[in-house]
Amino acid sequence: MKNYSVLFVCLGNICRSPTAHGVFRHMLAGHGLSDAVSVDSAGTSNYHPNSPPDARSQAHAAKRGYDLSDLRARQIQAADFETFDLILVMDWDNLTQVKQTCPPRHQHKVRRLSEFSLQFDSPVVADPYFGGVEGFERVLDLVEDASEGLLRHVRAQVT
Structure with missing residues (x-):
């Protein structure tokens, strides 16, 4: 298998992108692809350098078996x-x-995570930061769905 790498990006890198990072990392491990695919996350801003994911993101993810700590x-x-x-x-x-x-030669690498959704028809994963519990659950629902589609895509790239 060849190596492949995925970067998830949101605004501050404390809610959505680390959730996607943790969920997809978990899925890769479950399918024996951890050695073939590397995962990371980042933010477009530098609001929270070196901070752990938002406590609410961590708590909701943990309820579904994902460790973002x-x-x-x-x-x-x-x-x-x-x-x-x-x-x-x-x-x-x-x-x-x-x-x-992004330099022109790499523009093709930049896509929306929601393009990989299999069930949900949401063009974006909305920021839950200023909302309530339902926002964090919705992020997980959308991320899990898109991660399934992404797993199919990535598997085709590495095998």
């Missing part, structure tokens, strides 16, 4: 465009910001 926030860097095979953003603002900084 080892993840730390960071801002997307120029080197990420070279390093990662796929850069998946959570919403339209993230898409615009990432595309503005």
